[in-house]
Amino acid sequence: MTDQAIDTLVDQATDIREGESLDLNSLVPYLEAQIPGVEGIPRVRQFPGGASNLTYLLQYPDKDLILRRPPFGTIAKSAHDMLREAKIIQALKPVYPYVPEIMAICEDHSVLGCDFYVMERLVGIIPRQDLPKGLNLSESDTRKLCLNVIDKLIDLHSIDPYTAGLSELGKGEGYVERQISGWSDRYRKAITDNASGFETVMAWLEEKQPKDIANRLIHNDFRFDNVVLNVDNPFEVIGVLDWEMATLGDPLMDLGNSLAYWVQADDDPQMQFMRRQPTHLKGMLSRQEVIEYYMDKTGFNVPCFDFYEIYGLFRLAVIIQQIYYRYHHGQTKDKRFQNFIHAANYLEQRCMKLIEKSVL
Incomplete structure (x- = not known):
């Protein structure tokens, strides 16, 4: 495959958003001291995806690195824990x-505040809202890709954390x-005057909660746009990214989190508007098929x-509402967040419809 063809498939960084640039005067000497072989001033670009932590591409003549930092502005003390x-x-x-591979971990706030x-860059295809132009998959190929991605979640859940240390x-x-x-507590703390109450949903979850099925x-935050595919073999998952919220817990809760993002072809227009991954394509499993598989x-x-x-x-609604809360109170000026309130309110309606039909 030619370099030009690869460039059309590989996830591309873009210009840095206003107010989110890095202080290279402090960063460059730090990286030179911490990472063998790193010299000079890198070209810095920013990946446009994500509404939480910020991800930058540092381009050197002979290697690329990825830098992850928390968002600018006021953030909750327990959120965006880069060290963890x-x-x-x-x-x-x-x-x-x-x-x-992690290349450097910095706790010194004199560098970037x-x-x-900093970690290695996994060069590959990240399936975001739509597959990149040039990646034309048949229905059977799409199903193969879908199963391979789900298998990586299953692989993670098969690890015994105790024997693995x-x-x-x-x-x-x-x-x-x-x-x-x-x-529930986080949602109540993030409510704005235009937000839904979610009290019925929270009460239902409190009443119906089961015992943990396992501890894995x-x-x-397992989604298609957090996996990296091999450019030469787009069915092969070579990386899983964004481990900010990883922990030990019930694997079925993890699957439920993933399905909150799983927008399928027959979902209503509001849900389609929220789609961030290509799960609507012919060949993709439905949510029910994912559960059964x-x-x-x-x-x-x-x-x-x-x-x-x-x-x-519900958890997705809380995350969206927390982000909107920061925008609503002027703690961030990122215009991408101004309509998040509509998404959070819609998710309450979706929860209520499912509750009304539930046999629990």
Whole structure:
């Protein structure tokens, strides 16, 4: 494949957004001291995706690096923990080879005014809202890609954190209860005067919560736009990114989180508007097919998945509302967030419809 053809498929960084540039006067000498072979001033670009942590491409003549830092402006103390994310990636590398290599972790705020880390760049295709132009897959090929991506979540959930020496990544039993309590509390703290109440949804989740089905490594944000595909073989997943919220917990909760983003072809227009990954394509599994495939491969089984699906949608609504709260109160000026309130309110309606039909 020619370099030009590869460039059309590989995820591209763009110009840095206003107010989000990096201080190269401090950064350059730090990187030269920390990473062998790094010299000179890199060309810095920014990846446009994501509404949470910021991701930059540092281009040197002989290598590319990725820098991850928290957003600018006021943020919650417990959010955007760069050190934790980097250390999780380091711990996972021996047992889950799809994470990138960490090159440097910085706790010195005199460099960029925040914690940040630098890792290797995994060059490949990231399936965002739509597949990149030039990647034309048949219906059967699309299904093959879909299954391979789901398999990487299943692979993660098959790791025993205790034998892998990763038991300290989470708190253990009681995960479901902590999530329902925690996300409900976060939503109430992020309510704005134009936000839905979600009280009925939160009460239903509190009442219907099951016991943890297992305690496994979970990603907590597993989506198509967080995987990297091999340019020469787009069915092969070579990387899984964005481990900010990874922990130990119930794997079915993780699957529910993923399905909250899983917009299929027959969803209503509001849900289609929120689509961030190509799960609408012919050949992609439906949400129900994903659940059945996952249960068959893992051996986990529950008679009804409604709780996990509704939880995933509620949690997504909280994340969206938290981001909107920052915009609403002038803590960020990023115009991408001005309509997030409509998405959060819509998700309450979607939760309520599922609750009304639930057999739980």
